[in-house]
Amino acid sequence: MALLAPLMAEDWKLVWSDEFEGDSIDREKWGFQVGNGFYNYEARQWIHGWGNDELQYYSEGNAIVRDGKLVIQARKESLHGCGYTSARMRTVTRQGETLFSQRYGRFEIRAKLPVGQGLWPAIWMLPDDNAYGGWAASGEIDIMEARGQEPGKVLGTIHYGGCWPANVHAGGEFVFPEGKGIDHFHTYAIEWEPGVIRWYVDGKLFSTKQFWWSTSKRGPNGGEKPASEAELNPWPAPFDKPFHLVLNLAVGGRFLGPPDPTTPFPAEMEIDYVRVYEKEGGGGDPAPRGEGELPFK
DSSP: OOOOOOOOGGGEEEEEEEOOOSSSOOTTTOEEEOBSEEEETTTTEEEEGGGTTOOEEEOGGGEEEETTEEEEEEBOOOBTTBSEEEOEEESBOTTSOBSOOBSSEEEEEEEEOOOSTTEEEEEEEEESSOTTOSTTTTOEEEEEEOOTTOTTEEEEEEEEESSTTSEEEEEEEEEOOTTOSTTSOEEEEEEEETTEEEEEETTEEEEEEOOOOBOOOEETTEEOOOSSGGGSOOTTTTTTSOEEEEEEEEEOOTTTOOOOTTOOSSEEEEEEEEEEEEETTOOOSOOOOOSOOOTTO
8 A cells, every 4th residue: 555645844834832942841831750650550550660661760850941952861860769860751740631732743853862871762652541441552652762872773663552461563763874863963753644654854754654453452461452353443543542742761671771881971862842733724534554464364
C-alpha cells in the first residue's frame, strides 16, 4: 500500500506552543511527575523505576528556564534511595488535570541532548485516558528518544497492541551527518493524521507508519493477543484519541544500561521551543491500515 505523502507547511496552523521566554516554567502549561515510579492500579502494585528499571528520582527542582530555553538537568546525587535526580514534565498537572492534549496534528520540538553512557532523553506522548486499556493497548508515541552513548542517531517509535505483556512496538531511526549529533540543536517532529504517523528530523522524513493494532483483551496474567479481527478495537485505534506531551531525561534502565565513570554530570537536555499545529480543515477520514502482520495471521 502506498504511503500517504507529507503535508506542506501551509497545511498546518499553530494552536499551542511554549517558547520558554520567561524566567520560570509556565505552570499553566506544564506539570511534573515526581519520584521513581508509579502505582499500577490494574496490577495493584507499585512499579519502581517507571517500568524500565530507571535509576533517577524525578524532582521539580531539576528543571529550569535559562536564556530562553527549558533545561532539564540530570545530577549524580542521592535522593530518597536513588543515586541520581532529574525531571519529567508533561502537559498534565501532578494531580492529573490535563493542561493540553490533542488528537492529530504536527508536534515539533527543537532540542539539544546530552551525550554520555546511561543518559536517556525523550520527547514523547501518552493518551489522556486508557480508553482501550492499560499500556500499551491505548498507545504511546515516541517523537524522539536517544541513547546518550550513541550520539549519532535518534529513534522514533510507536507502542501499541494489547496491555502488557501483549504489547508490541515499531519504529525507525535517523542517523545524523558526521559531527552533527544529538549534542547540537535539531528540530524533532511528527505529523500525526488519521491512520498515519510520520517522523522528521530537521525537516527530513525518516519513518512513516500506517500499520498498528489495538486490543482490550485480558486474561489472568494481563493483556492477551487477539485471536481474531473481532477482538481488535476499531481502526485506527489506539491512535485516534487525544494524547498529551511528556519531556524527560532518564538515567539508566534496560533500554541503555547504567552510567559509567565517563558519564558527565550534571547532564542537560535543552529545549528551545515546543509547538503544536493542527491540520487546516480537520483530520478527515482515516487512511486504510497499511501492510503488516496481525497477531492472529
